[in-house]
Amino acid sequence: MGSTSQPMRAIAAEVLLAVEGGQSLSQCLPPALNRLALNERPALQALCYGTSRWFHRLEGELSGRLKKPLRKPDRVVHHLMLVALFQLRFSQQASYAVLNETVEACRALDKPHLTGLVNGVLRAAEREGAPEPADDPARFSHPMWMVEKLRHNWPDNWQRILEANNAQAPMTLRVNALRFSREQYLALLAEAGIEASPTRFAPHGIQLASPVPVDRLPWFADGAASVQDEAAQLCTTLLDLAPGQRVLDACAAPGGKTCAILESRADLSDVVAIDESAARLPRVQENLDRLDLTASLLQADAAATEQWWDGTPFDRILLDVPCSASGVIRRHPDIKLLRRESDIVPLAAIQLGLLDAMWSILKPGGRLVYATCSVFPQENHRIIQRFRKQQENAILVEPAVPWGLDMGAGRQLLPDANSHDGFFYAVLEKPEP
Structure with missing residues (x-):
């Protein structure tokens, strides 16, 4: 599919609005990705996953910066500002680009009357830096019920669980034992310049030092390995x-x-x-x-x-x-x-x-x-x-x-x-x- 005239941040805001409405990312993200050129798709995925990961923290900050909630028809702009806050707080994106392009995305979403609000909120966020989260959902970036349930079920481990949930998962492979031993496949990965190590517990598992597209994995299309935790x-x-x-x-x-x-x-x-x-x-x-x-x-x-x-x-x-x-x-x-x-x-x-x-x-x-x-x-x-x-x-x-x-x-x-x-x-x- 070719590129679309709609900016990526506007599409990300629409995806997050759909998630708020009860759709999973695996349901609503694929059609959104198809609206973009191939080279733009990883960035959209990163925006949607990253904003979801830090949603409760970003939501805590944004609600503190808004004098009153946006009307329901304008809710997509609330999500647009969350996407921008995610980039300001957790990405390497230049602040001026985030601000300018978010205002443009607001126009593209047909909400020109809110560009002043978006610009003002984001300029203040950039100027003042991230606030210290005041409550558990914002601090741990999880819903309150989940924080409480984990605290109750795992009194010694709950904070470690929350921290692990907010980390990006490593990419782990299962070597097809009918084709290769784990050692053979580790050697193939090394030849391909992909840094990897054996998993501790799974006998055919390999964990990559950093994720790569599956088409870079040796013999992947021919069934040498699968992606599995x-x-x-x-x-x-x-x-x-x-x-x-x-x-x-x-x-x-x-x-x-x-x-x-x-x-x-x-x-x-x-x-x-x-x-x-x-x-x-x-x-x-x-x-x-x-x-x-x-x-x-x-x-x-x-x-x-x-x-x-x-x-x-x-x-x-x-x-x-x-x-x-x-x-x-x-x-x-x-x-x-x-x-x-x-x-x-x-x-x-x-x-x-x-x-x-x-x-x-x-x-x-x-x-x-x-x-x-x-x-x-x-x-x-x-x-x-x-x-x-x-x-x-x-x-x-x-x-x-x-x-x-x-x-x-x-x-x-x-x-x-x-x-x-x-x-x-x-x-x-x-x-x-």
Whole structure:
């Protein structure tokens, strides 16, 4: 697509207005990127992600600088000023360019009557510098409910979690073990001038010193490696895969874990990947195709087994449940704007329902790995505790692994600013009759 006459900051303001209205960046950013020339797209993405990451801090400053809130029809200009404040506070952009171009963007948004306000607010912001944030949401740049919940759940770690959430996540790869050893791929990266090191816990993981476009990665298009966080890669180490097993990846999109399962064992009898979202399943197929792997894909609600299950039990089930995604905020900063505290209880009900359903199709002697990208105990070890009260025969397996905090019913990884995301895993086995 070609360039558009609308300035990039104006487009960023429209994207953030859509996020405020409940759309995720992954929904509303792609069509916005298509309005720009290819070389401009990374800058728009950086603006939208950066403003979302620091939204609560920027919002605290902006509301302090406005005598009264803007009218609803002018709300897009509020977001335009947030984008400009993000650039003033967190980017290398020259201040005069930020001010001039933001005023131009205000005109492009058809709000010429607000150019004086925008100019005055931003000149004062540039002159006076960033204020000391007065309250927790602004200081930590998270919604208040999240700060309080983390403080309550993790009294010793909550500030570290908040800091990690505000850091930019590293780029981590999973080497396709069917093609290369990790050492071989590290050598290929070194030849390509890409600095990288092995991950601490995931056996096929490599962390890059700084992100690069995937087309710079050696043999990427031919399936040599995939982009996947280290914590998400650990699922294959817990599944205890063996030849001839029938494996289910429930809630599979976008397919990173399905592919990891297939890469770790070429001799499984059958891998079934299901996801409720018809829109997301093509991504799973694209990943499989690039890696030259095969799985049976089904669009279905995993919990409604009567609608899709063929009656043959599974030896292994990976259940990566829908969750608050509170462990991957650094990758998806819009979660801070989209998630509500009231989401957690309904999510926990879905998680428990899925666990029940999957247990019914697990073969006796089989193993189920429960996973979330959450740091909230309500979605994690407390779900496992609740489930084991209902299913007293469920055997909790405590894997001998060097990572995560032992929660008594599973292991919790907290987000680490310099390595993995926040993740939870629990391993359950069904006894033989």
